[in-house]
Amino acid sequence: MSDNRSHRQSFISLTIYFISYGLLVNTLYSRQPALQKQYDLDAADWGWVLFLVGLGSVLAYPVCRYFLGKWGSKRMCRRFGGLQALWLILLAYSPNVTVLYTALFFAGMLNSAVGIAINAQGALLESNSGRRQMGQLHAVFYVGSFITAALSSLSAKFNVPLGWHFGVLAFVMWFVYILVGSRLVGDFSPNQKKVRERGGWKTVLPVGVLTAFASITEGAITGWSILYLNKILGASESEASLGFAIFSLAMMSGRFLGDHVAERFGAATVVRFGAWMGAAVLIASVIIHQPNALLFGLVLIGLGHSACFPLIYSYVGKKGGNAVAKVVSMGFVGSLIGPIVFGRIAKLVSLDAVMISAAIALFIMGCLAFTIRDKHRAAKPA
Known part of the structure; x- marks a missing residue:
């Protein structure tokens, strides 16, 4: 009974992580007009935004591999997840476009780190339970996408400044990541090694x-x-x-x-x-x-x-x-x-x-x- 309860708690915690991940990675794109206006970005500049986030995601592999071996996916979720949330603040308060572009590159790296960590957690959860659950976890990613679309729409409608939107969301999501992270699946058991x-x-x-x-x-x-x-x-x-x-x-x-x-x-x-x-x-x-x-x-x-x-x-x-x-x-x-x-x-x-x-x-x-x-x-x- 205790194993079932522990598994259920881990599944709920990881579900929250997938929702939060979907919310955070889509927030940047959902406020595209406000970002372009604040930093005076044209269509070509926005192409660089997308490219730098993608480039950071691709080049993050050696960093992610190192920390996956050193910390395990559970600690990666908590530490990189919290940093991913707080990183939104820098995207809203960059003093110039150069700093923004640099922050976007590292935002891509953080997206990759959290994405790798939560999928590794999903694999551990399946291994421990003996049944497929990855589909359900990936499904709720879209719940996060819909939440961020609604929040961004409301923020735009009521002219909420980008700094307030990103700042409040960053601290709320940081708290969520830290709060539920303790219930994730532990790494480094003999089987996993x-x-x-x-x-x-x-x-x-x-x-x-x-x-x-x-x-x-x-x-x-x-x-x-x-x-x-x-x-x-x-x-x-x-x-x-x-x-x-x-x-x-x-x-x-x-x-x-x-x-x-x-x-x-x-x-x-x-x-x-x-x-x-x-x-x-x-x-x-x-x-x-x-x-x-x-x-x-x-x-x-x-x-x-x-x-x-x-x-x-x-x-x-x-x-x-x-x-x-x-x-x-x-x-x-x-x-x-x-x-x-x-x-x-x-x-x-x-x-x-x-x-x-x-x-x-x-x-x-x-x-x-x-x-x-x-x-x-x-x-x-x-």
Whole structure:
């Protein structure tokens, strides 16, 4: 009974961490107009904002690997989580753009550190319980995204200064991170020490490539489908924005269901079917060329793509925290490369070509699903 209670407390604490993570990493983007106005950033400057956050996330791997081995994921969650929250203050009070850009780079590193830590915690939780739970944890990330969207909308409506918004949120989230962190799963048990030795590059590189493609395709949908709806298919701005909400809700719903579906059909089958379904839907949307077709398609694409990341991290988590760090970092590489590649395609060819390229990337992602061919059930602890 005490083990069940301890597991439940750890699951609740980690759920709060995933919600908080979704809230914090999206706060910067949700207040984009206010940031651009405060620091006098044009569209090109905003591109540098996105690039520097992504670059920091990618280059954080050696730092994260060191602290994962020294502290373990539980301490990383508490310490880097608290710092990630307080770092918002610097983004709102930077004295000039140079300091802002530097702070953004380190914000990306902190995002990566917390992302690696919470996914390593999720893998430990699954290992201790013997059942899949990563999908549910990733689903609540979107709860944080919706919270930050609502807070940012209210802050903008009532003209709340950026410093007040970021400052109050920073201290509240710092307190939350510290408060619930003591209930997370402890690292460094004999079982976990054995597992950590199985995460070499040769083992995780194929899974990392799959993760990179998953990041590229998700970024293509969230970053370009709304623009495609508005500029090419003639949807109004409000209808196009609805597309993002539809996709997000489908992703959240699919992740709540993903663990159960993977138990029945296997992780590789779920990822492959979801990716290929998304590719087919994108091609069909380009051919049909109607906004309603793509809006409906975003439901299917979101449901199909939703289980990918949770199943990847669940699989690679059995190989230890170091393997999780490598795979998460390769996912950030995909997030950095994707916008550059699709941006060039959009500029040199067309937005139709972007959608078709995204469909090709989804097809390749489905072909790479064999890299997570694990048993239908999460391995029970030895």
